[in-house]
Amino acid sequence: xxxxxxxxxxxxxxxxxxxxxxxxxxxxxxxxxxxxxxxxxxxxxxxxxxxxxxxxxxxxxxxxxxxxxxxxxxxxxxxxxxxxxxxxxxxxxxxxxxxxxxxxxxxxxxxxxxxxxxxxxxxxxxxxxxxxxxxxxxxxxxxxxxxxxxxxxxxxxxxxxxxxxxxxxxxxxxxxxxxxxxxxxxxxxxxxxxxxxxxxxxxxxxxxxxxxxxxxxxxxxxxxxxxxxxxxxxxxxxxxxxxxxxxxxxxxxxxxxxxxxxxxxxxxxxxxxxxxxxxxxxxxxxxxxxxxxxxxxxxxxxxxxxxxxxxxxxxxxxxxxxxxxxxxxxxxxxxxxxxxxxxxxxxxxx
Amino acid sequence: xxxxxxxxxxxxxxxxxxxxxxxxxxxxxxxxxxxxxxxxxxxxxxxxxxxxxxxxxxxxxxxxxxxxxxxxxxxxxxxxxxxxxxxxxxxxxxxxxxxxxxxxxxxxxxxxxxxxxxxxxxxxxxxxxxxxxxxxxxxxxxxxxxxxxxxxxxxxxxxxxxxxxxxxxxxxxxxxxxxxxxxxxxxxxxxxxxxxxxxxxxxxxxxxxxxxxxxxxxxxxxxxxxxxxxxxxxxxxxxxxxxxxxxxxxxxxxxxxxxxxxxxxxxxxxxxxxxxxxxxxxxxxxxxxxxxxxxxxxxxxxxxxxxxxxxxxxxxxxxxxx
Numbered sequence: 001x002x003x004x005x006x007x008x009x010x011x012x013x014x015x016x017x018x019x020x021x022x023x024x025x026x027x028x029x030x031x032x033x034x035x036x037x038x039x040x041x042x043x044x045x046x047x048x049x050x051x052x053x054x055x056x057x058x059x060x061x062x063x064x065x066x067x068x069x070x071x072x073x074x075x076x077x078x079x080x081x082x083x084x085x086x087x088x089x090x091x092x093x094x095x096x097x098x099x100x101x102x103x104x105x106x107x108x109x110x111x112x113x114x115x116x117x118x119x120x121x122x123x124x125x126x127x128x129x130x131x132x133x134x135x136x137x138x139x140x141x142x143x144x145x146x147x148x149x150x151x152x153x154x155x156x157x158x159x160x161x162x163x164x165x166x167x168x169x170x171x172x173x174x175x176x177x178x179x180x181x182x183x184x185x186x187x188x189x190x191x192x193x194x195x196x197x198x199x200x201x202x203x204x205x206x207x208x209x210x211x212x213x214x215x216x217x218x219x220x221x222x223x224x225x226x227x228x229x230x231x232x233x234x235x236x237x238x239x240x241x242x243x244x245x246x247x248x249x250x251x252x253x254x255x256x257x258x259x260x261x262x263x264x265x266x267x268x269x270x271x272x273x274x275x276x277x278x279x280x281x282x283x284x285x286x287x288x289x290x291x292x293x294x295x296x297x298x299x300x301x302x303x304x305x306x307x308x309x310x311x312x313x314x315x316x317x318x319x320x321x322x323x324x325x326x327x328x329x330x331x332x333x334x335x336x337x338x339x340x341x342x343x344x345x346x347x348x349x350x
Numbered sequence: 351x352x353x354x355x356x357x358x359x360x361x362x363x364x365x366x367x368x369x370x371x372x373x374x375x376x377x378x379x380x381x382x383x384x385x386x387x388x389x390x391x392x393x394x395x396x397x398x399x400x401x402x403x404x405x406x407x408x409x410x411x412x413x414x415x416x417x418x419x420x421x422x423x424x425x426x427x428x429x430x431x432x433x434x435x436x437x438x439x440x441x442x443x444x445x446x447x448x449x450x451x452x453x454x455x456x457x458x459x460x461x462x463x464x465x466x467x468x469x470x471x472x473x474x475x476x477x478x479x480x481x482x483x484x485x486x487x488x489x490x491x492x493x494x495x496x497x498x499x500x501x502x503x504x505x506x507x508x509x510x511x512x513x514x515x516x517x518x519x520x521x522x523x524x525x526x527x528x529x530x531x532x533x534x535x536x537x538x539x540x541x542x543x544x545x546x547x548x549x550x551x552x553x554x555x556x557x558x559x560x561x562x563x564x565x566x567x568x569x570x571x572x573x574x575x576x577x578x579x580x581x582x583x584x585x586x587x588x589x590x591x592x593x594x595x596x597x598x599x600x601x602x603x604x605x606x607x608x609x610x611x612x613x614x615x616x617x618x619x620x621x622x623x624x625x626x627x628x629x630x631x632x633x634x635x636x637x638x639x640x641x642x643x644x645x646x647x648x649x650x651x652x653x654x655x656x657x658x659x660x661x662x663x664x665x666x667x668x669x670x671x672x
Binding site for chain 2: 034077232233234235255256257258260261267282283285301303304305306320321322324332333334335338342343344345
């Protein structure tokens with residue numbers, strides 16, 4: 001005769017819920033860092049506290065966060081030959097993705113809305129032609145790949161059931177990242193359907209040397225994109241653009257006296273719920289703010305500032321190479337926290 | 351007498367050198383001198399607009415700018431002030447075009463308030479150069495624009511100096527103190543200053559020298575900075591001397607760095623090519639290339655000697671191309 005206690009224990013045993021991000025402490029963000037000679041993936045709260053620090057095998061670039069399971073895929077810096085799938089609740093490395101022969105990861109990836117598929121931005125190693133790798137997000141076995149619609153894809157984001165890809169346009173030597181095609185490069189934005197068909201594309205006539213690299217999505221389906229200028233560094237060019245698939249992209253200029261502070265390089269981009277857009281330049285040591293119409297608002301200085309993510313209803317979280325985490329308060333950058341490490345490139349929101 | 355000289359030499363090398371000394375002995379005096387020199391230039395311009403009479407004060411102001419132009423942080427970076435002081439390179443000649451409109455246009459745009467709203471490319475030292483050393487006869491009397499330009503320079507120089515004296519010097523010198531939201535630690539202050547050296551040397555190499563050098567098959571002597579007033583080589587020399595002085599205030603122990611600076615400075619002094627016209631002549635081009643290589647060498651040495659000495663580096667993210 002089963003006791004009531006053992007009966008309930010039996011029920012509990014079969015009702016173990018799937019782990020969620022709550023089991024990893026409910027981080028608001030993921031960010032990779034260099035600590036001494038090692039590398040780690042941190043989960044951060046909205047107040048800049050680190051909830052966990054999980055070792056990753058080498059320098060990480062961006063991270064893809066699963067929509068509901070506490071999984072993060074940390075991509076090696078491009079040209080990347082592996083991505084590590086980490087269970088953030090217990091720090092276990094669940095899988096290591098190796099791109100197929102002839103392919104390299106390009107630093108970014110995104111899960112489908114239901115978390116069943118992982119999409120990875122990749123290049124054909126010898127030609128830098130872009131691919132979107134598709135992986136089963138349960139077994140992490142590769143399913144297939146699509147063409148990304150351009151050369152050197154970098155950031156990749158999910159927009160409804162479609163994918164938006166920043167094709168940077170730069171062909172690089174697979175061994176040492178040397179840029180090979182600067183005089184003839186043609187970056188573009190490409191939107192793919194859920195079957196990999198090209199739905200829309202946009203390029204930058206007259207500004208072909210402005211590599212499109214990073215993306216942020218607005219509340220109403222607009223796409224903000226951040227660029228890195230490969231032309232004459234003395235020329236002032238817009239580094240932020242806005243695109244609604246189906247229309248031409250709009251380029252957003254900073255004030256003439258401010259634009260050169262970005263040193264032609266936008267490293268990260270974020271779009272918050274209040275409609276403000278932030279782009280950072282670690283080379284210029286500044287973050288620039290724009291409104292949702294692309295009007296320049298302000299410049300904030302902070303050495304080696306890099307990662308940017310929306311914070312709360314109307315703010316931003318920034319990270320820098322000195323270990324600082326900062327936010328904007330009443331129009332000034334204020335420190336939230338500082339860790340003894342170097343934050344790397346991007347902060348990913350969960 | 352010999353004992354006195356030895357004592358004086360011993361005093362010349364600071365026993366203690368760190369970022370507070372850089373603020374006191376390099377940055378503040380540099381901005382003070384720039385403030386004084388631009389004020390003197392504006393005062394002279396109010397007496398006379400004759401190029402021959404204004405040229406010495408113009409050169410003195412540009413010399414004073416070269417002593418601080420590598421400091422691209424803090425007050426000089428707000429409101430585009432550094433660009434309003436010197437807008438260079440200007441590959442599309444935006445400055446000349448905007449300035450021509452001011453020269454022949456509504457004089458109401460030359461009041462201090464209105465002029466400060468004009469394009470940064472149309473203001474500053476090289477805009478003044480175009481008026482004092484014009485390539486062709488100017489289509490209008492340049493005197494009101496000369497006065498507006500020099501007054502604007504003096505105003506900005508005074509503001510930058512005041513902002514440093516009234517607050518930013520303290521902010522930098524007290525890096526790491528509780529409540530300092532700009533420099534959270536003392537290493538961040540050293541990092542900020544090291545970055546100015548690295549970037550300043552890069553700009554010397556890539557722009558002041560690199561732009562006129564172009565490539566062997568396509569030199570661009572027309573791209574040298576401040577050609578009309580004959581300052582291209584002088585500016586490189588002054589920039590090197592200023593950055594060398596900054597290193598001396600930052601640390602007492604960087605002998606290789608100082609030696610690398612001395613080598614480049616020696617080459618810059620003896621180059622005898624005031625506007626780098628020689629870049630188009632193979633034998634003379636070589637001398638400019640050697641100077642450029644010497645500047646590259648300084649940048650390598652600051653990474654290998656100065657950076658570990660100061661416990662800093664090229665910014666972790668700035669060093670990476672993404």
